[in-house]
Amino acid sequence: MVSENYNEAIELIRKSKYTIALTGAGVSVESGLPDFRSPDGIWSKYDISKYAYLANFYEDPKRIWDFVRELYSSYSDAKPNIGHISLAKMEEMGFLKCIITQNIDNLHQKAGSRCVIEFHGNITHLRCLKCGKVYKREERDPFKWEVPICDCGNPLKPDFIFFGEGIFEDVLNRSFEMAKKCEVFLIIGTSAEVQPASMLPLVAKESGARLIDINLKPSRITLDGYSDYFLRGKFTEIMSKMVKDLEGEK
Ligand SMILES: [Zn+2]
The missing domain is CATH 3.40.50.1220 (TPP-binding domain)
Incomplete structure (x- = not known):
């Protein structure tokens, strides 16, 4: 009981x-x-199948970064x-x-x-899926880089877990x-x-x-x-x- x-x-x-x-x-x-899945959550505005999956990032990193910039903006105001x-x-x-x-x-x-x-994962770091290097957000500010790029030349991914990605x-x-x-x-x-x-x-x-x-x-x-x-x-x-x-x- x-x-x-x-x-x-x-x-x-x-x-x-x-x-x-x-x-x-x-x-x-x-x-x-709001919870991502609530009626006023982020998935009511963005199509989850186009933004939430690791495959989406490989397809079009710029699309993902446009979305993530909006996410970062709402998070940075939150206390x-x-x-x-x-x-x-x-x-x-x-x-x-x-x-x-x-x-x-x-x-x-x-x-x-x-x-x-x-x-x-978190919104404070970025990670390279190719060489594994991790950057602080300030080092590759996504508000200055349309798509933040690693020293190795590969696009960086926000360091939180997408669907289809392991913990x-x-x-x-x-x-x-x-x-x-x-x-x-x-x-x-x-x-x-x-x-x-x-x-x-x-x-x-x-x-x-x-x-x-x-x-x-x-x-x-x-x-x-x-x-x-x-x-x-x-x-x-x-x-x-x-x-x-x-x-x-x-
Ligand atoms: Zn790299």
């Missing part, structure tokens, strides 16, 4: 020596970044919300080891979180290691339906961790009966309350 008892969930987090969080688009909605800031505080207070995020928006880092694994091995290894080690696993602002990120809470559960789902709607993990707790509500409200309650007991 999935419990909705907030006090018990907080008690688990307080006692846990190793808590990690998996976050998704839901945590950035209150920063004004972390009180939920992001609360997660950073939890880390500072010793109640959270690391965040594994499916977001590429850089908002956890902007909020001050130090341990952030970017499961799907980086070091990212996978670190994430799954943490999932195996953790005592409490938080599922926040994600429906946990996208593979392989959705495997992480299940691996944690199998290794003995307790799962706490914090979402507006129960995630797939809760619907399938794996969560121990489901806390329903807005990310910003639940996380700021949680930090106050954790602080209160120090």
